[in-house]
Amino acid sequence: MSMDVGSSKGGLKADINVTPLVDVMLVLLIIMMLIAPMLQQGVSLKLPQAANSADKPETQEQTVVAIDASKQLFLNGIRIREDDLTTQITQLMENKKEKVVLIKGDQDAPYSAIMGAMDRLRAANIENIGLITERKLSMSGGQ
Numbered sequence: 001m002s003m004d005v006g007s008s009k010g011g012l013k014a015d016i017n018v019t020p021l022v023d024v025m026l027v028l029l030i031i032m033m034l035i036a037p038m039l040q041q042g043v044s045l046k047l048p049q050a051a052n053s054a055d056k057p058e059t060q061e062q063t064v065v066a067i068d069a070s071k072q073l074f075l076n077g078i079r080i081r082e083d084d085l086t087t088q089i090t091q092l093m094e095n096k097k098e099k100v101v102l103i104k105g106d107q108d109a110p111y112s113a114i115m116g117a118m119d120r121l122r123a124a125n126i127e128n129i130g131l132i133t134e135r136k137l138s139m140s141g142g143q
Contacts, residue, residue: 045066045068045104045105045106045107046069046106046107046108047104047105047106047107047132047133047134048105048107048133048134049133049134049135049136049137050133050134050135050136051135051136061096062100062102063075063076063089063092063093063096063100063101063102064076064077064101064102064103064104064132065085065089065101065102065103065104065117065121066103066104066105066106067103067104067105067106067109067113067114067117068106068109069106069107069108069109071109071110071113073085073117075088075089075092076092082116082117082120085117085120085121085124086120086121086123086124087124089101089120089121089124089126090124090125093124093126098128099125099126099127099128100126100128100129100130101121101126101128101129101130102129102130102131102132103117103118103121103129103130103131103132104132105117105131
């Protein structure tokens with residue numbers, strides 16, 4: 001059992017060693033798997049709980065307006081001024097077929113801030129507005 005190190009003339013072997021490449025690719029894959037969920041989180045809010053909330057998966061195509069406890073507005077995770085909401089929503093929804101906007105309001109946000117955002121969405125001709133809540137956990141343990 002001898003090992004072939006090169007040709008009979010003493011040259012180098014021309015095969016590619018893919019082991020380091022696979023190692024690097026696996027490390028990059030693990031990093032992407034860890035980082036991707038953090039990038040999609042958006043604004044951290046404490047959502048109110050509701051018993052009748054339906055599970056709807058969040059996708060990148062959805063338009064989400066978030067309102068935190070200090071009345072700051074975020075459009076798809078980007079901080080905006082309250083006065084700019086109508087114009088930015090109008091531009092964003094210009095080419096979309098489904099004109100639905102979801103509102104994530106912090107549990108401690110004033111009611112007036114959430115209603116103000118809804119009024120500005122109506123001014124931008126958005127009629128389909130949804131509210132995102134957390135599912136209320138039942139105390140009986142049945143669900």
